[in-house]
Structure formats: C-alpha cells, structure tokens
Amino acid sequence: MHKIYYFLLVVMFGCISCEWQFLSEEDREVAVDRYDRIQSLYLTTGDFSALQQMNTVYPMQTRTLIEDVLHIGKVDDQQINTKFLRFFQDSTLQALITEAEQQYANMDDINRDLTKSFKYLRESIPGIEIPEVYAQIGSLDQSVIVGNNSIGICLDKYLGSDCPLYQNPLYGYSKGQLQVMNRHNIVPDCVGFYLLSLYPMPQDRALSQQERDTHIGKILWVVNQALGKQLYNSIYTRMVERYMKRHKNLTIDQMLRNNNYTDFRKN
Numbered sequence: 001m002h003k004i005y006y007f008l009l010v011v012m013f014g015c016i017s018c019e020w021q022f023l024s025e026e027d028r029e030v031a032v033d034r035y036d037r038i039q040s041l042y043l044t045t046g047d048f049s050a051l052q053q054m055n056t057v058y059p060m061q062t063r064t065l066i067e068d069v070l071h072i073g074k075v076d077d078q079q080i081n082t083k084f085l086r087f088f089q090d091s092t093l094q095a096l097i098t099e100a101e102q103q104y105a106n107m108d109d110i111n112r113d114l115t116k117s118f119k120y121l122r123e124s125i126p127g128i129e130i131p132e133v134y135a136q137i138g139s140l141d142q143s144v145i146v147g148n149n150s151i152g153i154c155l156d157k158y159l160g161s162d163c164p165l166y167q168n169p170l171y172g173y174s175k176g177q178l179q180v181m182n183r184h185n186i187v188p189d190c191v192g193f194y195l196l197s198l199y200p201m202p203q204d205r206a207l208s209q210q211e212r213d214t215h216i217g218k219i220l221w222v223v224n225q226a227l228g229k230q231l232y233n234s235i236y237t238r239m240v241e242r243y244m245k246r247h248k249n250l251t252i253d254q255m256l257r258n259n260n261y262t263d264f265r266k267n
Helices: 004-026 035-045 048-057 059-069 080-087 093-102 106-126 174-179 181-196 211-226 235-245 252-257 261-265
Strands: 131-134 144-148 150-156
Touching: 035 080, 035 093, 035 131, 035 144, 048 059, 059 131, 059 144, 059 150, 059 261, 106 181, 106 211, 144 181, 174 235, 181 211, 211 235, 211 252, 235 252, 235 261
Parallel strands: 131 150
Antiparallel strands: 144 150
C-alpha cells in the first residue's frame, strides 16, 4: 500500500514539475545579459580577471565581437588580447564606453519591452525559439548582431541623436540615421533583425526594390504587433495590414512565409 502511495506522489510531483517548467517558459523574462560591463572593465582597467570572464563565461560573445564586429583578427590569435586592448585605447572609443555605461546603467525598460515582444512572438509563431540577448560595445559599425540563437546589441549605436560623438562629419550620419540611433529603437531593431534572420528574403531569384520593400514591410508590420504600437507606418506596412484583414484565418507564420509579393499589392 505504501508503495502505491509513493508511486502516486512521484507521478503527482512529476506533473507539477512539468507544469512549473511550462509556466516558467511561457512567462520567462527576456533580460539583456550585461556582457558590456565585463568588456568595459577590461578595456578601461586592463583587469585580467575580466578578460578571463570574457573568454570562459562569454566565449561566443567574445568571438563574435572580435571577429565579426571589430574585425581585428581571430579569437585564438596569441596576440589578440593585446590587439583588442590597444584597439580600444582610441580616445573616441574610450568616450563611447563611458557614455554607453552611463546611459545604460539601467536597462529595466528594455528588458520589459523585450519580454512583452517575445511573448507575443511565442504566442503568434508556435515553435519559435527565444534568443539570448546581450549588450556589447562596438566601434560604430553595427547596431544589432544576430546569430547562434542570440542577439547582440551594440550600445554604441544607441546613444541618442544629439550625442556629440555622432556629429563628427567623419561618420557621415544623415538626419534619418540619427533619428533611429536612440534607446527607443533597441527593442524594435532586436525584434526586426531576429525575424529577418528567421524569414530571410528569397535567395533563389533577383528581387526588385519593391519586392524587397514589401518583404521588410512584412517584418515591420509584425514588429508593430509585437510592440503593441504603430512604430512603423509606410505604404508597405499598410499593404500587409490590408492583406491580413482580407485573410483573417492566416497565421503570422504563413504570412511571413508568403514570398509571392504580388499578393500583398492586391486591393
């Protein structure tokens, strides 16, 4: 008799455990991993323990930063640590590090919006994987890096349109570019670039500019839905809006996979 009770208890707790796992996955917070703080510590003080953390705790992030963002060499190069440290001794990059760490001392608002947006995607696109999101400091080359089921946010590209460093003619930023180089564009960029990595433009044929714009319009329409506001409003997002109203039973996944762009131009 005791064995039967024991068996029932094991089954019951097993079911409860499964339910907890399910709930925790559904309600999981998407929080930015602050790789940038370890990076900043090493680049401003030369702290060897910070370098060790970068290489042991964050090997993927460090490889991506060195090889794909900064393009200063291979991560297994014997001299790469010296090259990395020397690269950031430039006064402009040191100023970028300081400014980024001041502006992004707290990222609770970004974590909240990321959690909300990816919760929407998880509910709207069954089976979608939720990426790991981390922050880093680059060299004003790229804004968001997507790969290995992760999103790397380059904080140096989101310091605000009035950031003095951005005004340098050397960088040649247009007014349009400066308008999106701010804190409010981090989450939309993360969601948009991640969706584009999952639903890329067709590679089997040459696309016209209108087809490319329609494809981006599909992505940005979903970004609007995920954020719960109409951040992007163009003829292409409006095309998608009309298309989805005509096809009320169509899933977002089906819409994103439809690369017959003439379908979206029909009234």
